[in-house]
Amino acid sequence: MRLRTALLATTLMAAAPVAANATIITGPYVDLGGGYNLVQTQHGHFNGDGYNNPATGLSSSRYRHKDGFTGFGSFGWGFGNGLRAEVEGVYNYSELNHRSGPANTTSGSDQSYGGLVNVLYDIDLKQFGIDVPITPFVGIGAGYLWQHYNPTTTYYANTPYSTRLGGTRGGFAYQGIVGAAYDIPDVPGLQLTVQYRMLGQTGFGGSVGPFPQSSFNQYGRTEGHVNFDNRFNHQFILGLRYAFDTAPPPPPPAPVVVPPAPTPARTYLVFFDWDRSDLTARAREIVAEAAQASTHVQTTRIEVNGYTDNSAAHPGARGQKYNLGLSIRRADSVKAELIRDGVPATAIDVHGYGEAHPLVPTGPNTREPQNRRVEIILH
CATH class of the missing domain: 2.40.160.20 (Porin)
Known part of the structure; x- marks a missing residue:
């Protein structure tokens, strides 16, 4: 015992x-x-x-x-x-x-x-x-x-x-x-x-x-x-x-660094046919991506800027004025689609710049597809 x-x-x-x-x-x-x-x-x-x-x-x-x-x-x-x-x-x-x-x-x-x-x-x-x-x-x-x-x-x-x-x-x-x-x-x-x-x-x-x-x-x-x-x-x-001679304890393992998740793009480009302001099927997909991204990144304002190329259905100053109006109509089309995708209208600012700020520089009266666009910028 x-x-x-x-x-x-x-x-x-x-x-x-x-x-x-x-x-x-x-x-x-x-x-x-x-x-x-x-x-x-x-x-x-x-x-x-x-x-x-x-x-x-x-x-x-x-x-x-x-x-x-x-x-x-x-x-x-x-x-x-x-x-x-x-x-x-x-x-x-x-x-x-x-x-x-x-x-x-x-x-x-x-x-x-x-x-x-x-x-x-x-x-x-x-x-x-x-x-x-x-x-x-x-x-x-x-x-x-x-x-x-x-x-x-x-x-x-x-x-x-x-x-x-x-x-x-x-x-x-x-x-x-x-x-x-x-x-x-x-x-x-x-x-x-x-x-x-x-x-x-x-x-x-x-x-x-x-x-x-x-x-x-x-x-x-x-x-x-x-x-x-x-x-x-x-x-x-x-x-x-x-x-008498105690070895120091091994250093703690290095912390595991988790790479940050990729940040969604903050600028989206929507392209238009010549002299048109309605959205194609591909354009609607891009607008939907921008609307979805606005819910995953910290966004306080969405800027929608419309542009045209420097060709016009009317010559001279009358053509420039026409293109300015066309760029605003394109921006309004994108804004309306964003609202349909759930973005509050008060968060969207619309601007039209006509022929100004081309994405691709060209000669006069050139139909350049990449300049016929709307930029969606998440701020």
Whole structure:
């Protein structure tokens, strides 16, 4: 139950929702942490235990651990691609409160200390489209730990018999690591870490050497020893990590520039047949386009200007006067069509310029189709 609860707490802390960019370490860093140390029940094989097996002095028992704590400090290097390597010093402590077998009372504690080399990998969540200031990581480590049993005594009920365990031995250690780092806001390089570690240590016995044990009864003291199987620590750790050379976060992506929609033309030309002021089918289409455009652009006034070429049905000044009137009639035809297309009459100004301002310069008395026109100008 204790193991399940601690695992759940570590998972919830690592999954807390936040928002910002996570840091991938580049360069040197230091890491400090501490937390709860839960040791699995240990199996011991006893030689010289005359109470449990008087005939041979051989027996097996299990030592149950209670509360404990762990602390570590490490110095490492981040390679900027998620990989890190570090050297770690660690200290573990655990209470012992029970030995299996006949009714007994057991009290004592043990501790381990030493060093490990760890290789870890930070998982950049941004590559999965997740932009949060949390960096999960996994790792493995190996090293050497000394295991020390403080005097641990077992008293058997209703007997004068007791045993005492103690001593220090060293051996190979290994660990697996999983955790997450949270970037502290406004403090570049500083991270809060939560992690779970499974720390294992090879058994003690054989060439490594067992732990000494003493047995006491009414006849005196008997010396023996204990061979322990592999030891497993489950550790739930809260820590602080500081990277000395934190790379600045990448610049934000450039904003996407949406090109402006093309602006509708503000000048439209309507052409007429010679000596005519009525609109052709094509001329009505152009007037309709101008009317539609006036609703899509900011328009305060529509200017309608009529023109003719310099040919005329009558010679001289009489012809010029005639062409002036013809240009006004053409402009009026366009105005009437604009009104039919929904343009308010009050927004339209009509002008007639006769032969003046030709679009194409010509000689006298020339029938030029492009000069027989009305210009619709959106202001």
